[in-house]
Amino acid sequence: MYKVLVVEDSLTVRKIVNKLIEDNPHFTCDLCENLSEAQQALEKSHDYLVAIVDLNLPDAPNGESVELALSHNVPTVVLTGNFDEFTRAQLLDQGVLDYITKESRYSYLQVLKLVDRLRKNLSTKVLVVEDSKTSRNHICSLLRKFHFQVHEASDGLEALQELERHRDIRMVIADHRMPNMDGYELIKAIRHDRRWQDLVFIGLSANGDSVLTSKFIKSGANDFLSKPFYHEEFYCRVMQNLESQEMIQTIRNSANLDPLTQVYNRRYLNEHGESLLNPKTGHGKAIVSMIDVDNFKSVNDNFGHKTGDTLLKEFATLLTHFFADDLIVRYGGEEFTVISVGASKSFFTSLSEFMDAVRSTQFTHHKLTITCSVGVCAEQQSNLDEQLDIADSRLYCAKRAGKNQIFARDMQLKHG
Numbered sequence: 001m002y003k004v005l006v007v008e009d010s011l012t013v014r015k016i017v018n019k020l021i022e023d024n025p026h027f028t029c030d031l032c033e034n035l036s037e038a039q040q041a042l043e044k045s046h047d048y049l050v051a052i053v054d055l056n057l058p059d060a061p062n063g064e065s066v067e068l069a070l071s072h073n074v075p076t077v078v079l080t081g082n083f084d085e086f087t088r089a090q091l092l093d094q095g096v097l098d099y100i101t102k103e104s105r106y107s108y109l110q111v112l113k114l115v116d117r118l119r120k121n122l123s124t125k126v127l128v129v130e131d132s133k134t135s136r137n138h139i140c141s142l143l144r145k146f147h148f149q150v151h152e153a154s155d156g157l158e159a160l161q162e163l164e165r166h167r168d169i170r171m172v173i174a175d176h177r178m179p180n181m182d183g184y185e186l187i188k189a190i191r192h193d194r195r196w197q198d199l200v201f202i203g204l205s206a207n208g209d210s211v212l213t214s215k216f217i218k219s220g221a222n223d224f225l226s227k228p229f230y231h232e233e234f235y236c237r238v239m240q241n242l243e244s245q246e247m248i249q250t251i252r253n254s255a256n257l258d259p260l261t262q263v264y265n266r267r268y269l270n271e272h273g274e275s276l277l278n279p280k281t282g283h284g285k286a287i288v289s290m291i292d293v294d295n296f297k298s299v300n301d302n303f304g305h306k307t308g309d310t311l312l313k314e315f316a317t318l319l320t321h322f323f324a325d326d327l328i329v330r331y332g333g334e335e336f337t338v339i340s341v342g343a344s345k346s347f348f349t350s351l352s353e354f355m356d357a358v359r360s361t362q363f364t365h366h367k368l369t370i371t372c373s374v375g376v377c378a379e380q381q382s383n384l385d386e387q388l389d390i391a392d393s394r395l396y397c398a399k400r401a402g403k404n405q406i407f408a409r410d411m412q413l414k415h416g
């Protein structure tokens, strides 16, 4: 749970902000109506994610509440009834994150959006690629103020190494002119690699060259900023690009993920499974397994469909824990497919550990114990469908042989 400090003398505004923020289960608010309450709150707690502060309070008419929050190193958003260009520029220079006027419901939604962005930023990695240390430090400190996890590189080659080391970097902000590999070469290298297709890339350059801008964008950059930039513009671009990327991710997820268990769905398997077996695009071979919960119908019959759903979710979570590097698909109902391109020995070790974990786990709040049956096809066939069919027929054999077991080869059919 993240704590938000709200310093506001109007009861109505306090209530609106509190309601909007606390409707999001990630947040809780501490409400203060004047400077002295804010002072006490800041002395008592040192873990505020952000402070939302009214510029003029009865006991602090000249923005003292903002200075107070900033002096405690709490990222601060100013909420005020007066829009005044000079004050706004002054506050942004002082280091406040944003300046929002209390005009309409939309203003309050903007506050909420910013607060939630700050929460998400805590786990968002950004790579800053810039050879000038002064400029790099400046960009990094702007990003840290917004709670981003910041990584640094001084040229394109270093950036690629950093991206290999931290596969979950979501955004790259790169200068154009750099030794060894410039920004333009960097974006080309990034877009060449499918793993980084969703990475947000913002190019930077000192000369404001429009040819360079279009070259960057055509090569796959999402946006471009000319230096020197005003930090408000910088933040707007960063936030907007991240939001667009999240929207694309959400659309992609809703097309490819099973909504109940959040593992991949059949559609994804049909579109991408075969490429795993293709030596040009994947590993050329894979171990295919079909995993099915035993007697699942009785869970629905005895405890209801909702409990059945919860059990499936927990079962899928267990799969993701044991087969983190493999492709996990909900094949249908209570049947899952795991496709592994790793070594056969380590796959069977994980499978056996997974079966043990299933037997010993208590599922749902009813503490249900279950087993599962598995059919595996590790021998390569001419296509994925054939491997799936063989794994499925072995799963059927495992069921017929009494369930709670693995069938991996035809030989075992006889000894089942």
Ligand SMILES: Nc1nc2c(ncn2[C@@H]2O[C@H](COP(=O)(O)OP(=O)(O)OP(=O)(O)O)[C@@H](O)[C@H]2O)c(=O)[nH]1
Pocket: 260, 292, 293, 294, 295, 296, 297, 298, 300, 304, 305, 306, 307, 308, 309, 312, 332, 333, 334, 399, 403
């Ligand atoms: N709760 C829930 N049930 C589902 C879902 N999808 C399929 N089912 C149910 O899963 C049950 C599967 O039943 P069966 O095919 O007889 O399988 P089983 O009871 O596990 O029997 P064995 O496979 O032979 O061990 C059916 O009752 C389906 O209605 C789902 O998304 N949620």
